[in-house]
Amino acid sequence: MLIKIFRASLANASGKHNNVLFVNIPRVHSVRRRSSMNSRITFTEDFFFRQLFDHQSSTYTYMLADLGSKEAVLIDPVLEQAKRDSHLIQELGLHLKYALNTHMHADHITGTGYLKKLIPGCESIISRASGAQADKYLENGDVVKFGRHTIQAVATPGHTNGCMTFIVNEQGIAFTGDTLLIRGCGRTDFQEGNPRTLYDSVHQNIFTLPENFRLFPAHDYKGNMESTVFEEKNYNPRLTKDIDTFVNIMENLNLPYPKMIDKAVPANKQCGLYDIPPDA
Numbered sequence: 479m480l481i482k483i484f485r486a487s488l489a490n491a492s493g494k495h496n497n498v499l500f501v502n503i504p505r506v507h508s509v510r511r512r513s514s515m516n517s518r519i520t521f522t523e524d525f526f527f528r529q530l531f532d533h534q535s536s537t538y539t540y541m542l543a544d545l546g547s548k549e550a551v552l553i554d555p556v557l558e559q560a561k562r563d564s565h566l567i568q569e570l571g572l573h574l575k576y577a578l579n580t581h582m583h584a585d586h587i588t589g590t591g592y593l594k595k596l597i598p599g600c601e602s603i604i605s606r607a608s609g610a611q612a613d614k615y616l617e618n619g620d621v622v623k624f625g626r627h628t629i630q631a632v633a634t635p636g637h638t639n640g641c642m643t644f645i646v647n648e649q650g651i652a653f654t655g656d657t658l659l660i661r662g663c664g665r666t667d668f669q670e671g672n673p674r675t676l677y678d679s680v681h682q683n684i685f686t687l688p689e690n691f692r693l694f695p696a697h698d699y700k701g702n703m704e705s706t707v708f709e710e711k712n713y714n715p716r717l718t719k720d721i722d723t724f725v726n727i728m729e730n731l732n733l734p735y736p737k738m739i740d741k742a743v744p745a746n747k748q749c750g751l752y753d754i755p756p757d758a
């Protein structure tokens with residue numbers, strides 16, 4: 479397999495250029511492919527994974543780490559839980575390299591801004607298409623490295639323009655943000671939402687992953703914690719339908735407006751640096 483490695487220079491919000499090691503890997507997934515419901519891929523011994531929850535916003539945050547180098551990343555941290563996350567990082571002797579967001583959230587303020595203050599050296603990452611400020615910006619296909627591990631960032635727009643799914647191929651896991659929820663999906667009625675785009679994102683970029691890949695969403699409102707590609711391909715009540723039926727479902731969800739949206743979106747545009755607790 480040809481792996482092309484190159485250094486990319488990215489401009490951050492202040493125009494400063496950061497060197498990030500990006501590994502441009504062709505879309506080849508783990509060689510340990512299986513397709514039955516029970517054949518989960520075992521984590522390698524040097525990979526740490528922790529699912530964390532914020533009850534207020536029903537948000538999952540994920541902590542991943544390379545146990546060799548101790549480098550860690552957080553996916554979708556929540557402002558009110560930043561101290562919890564920072565304490566766990568410290569307790570486990572990990573070094574938080576990056577705090578990543580799958581997209582610009584509308585229902586809670588991201589913890590990335592506060593975490594950058596709590597853990598100097600930590601950098602924030604979000605897709606360039608999100609329109610939010612961060613230290614580093616991702617394009618479709620970019621790879622984020624922590625220790626020897628890699629996260630592949632795949633653009634999955636539809637809930638918002640900047641939505642990404644983060645895939646850790648070797649461990650057989652993917653973080654779908656609000657694009658694909660367990661037996662559901664992100665709403666498409668604000669923030670550039672588009673049901674046809676979301677449908678294509680899921681069918682082309684998530685349902686094409688190996689069926690035993692475990693899926694971890696940004697939210698669950700019913701107590702579910704994870705799913706698999708197989709389960710969502712077969713049992714998702716929205717995305718198993720044809721595209722026109724899907725669009726009709728999405729146009730008639732009639733969900734209430736998220737309570738925090740008017741505060742969260744302006745804050746998240748600044749990587750959560752707006753209205754950070756005074757003790758930060």
Ligand SMILES: N[C@@H](CCC(=O)N[C@@H](CSS)C(=O)NCC(=O)O)C(=O)O
Nearest residue numbers: 584585656662663664665733735736737
């Ligand atoms: N009640 C919550 C917001 C619930 C909600 O709208 N969730 C979003 C993801 S966060 S923007 C969503 O896409 N839901 C899809 C669904 O089918 O539930 C609040 O007020 O914060």
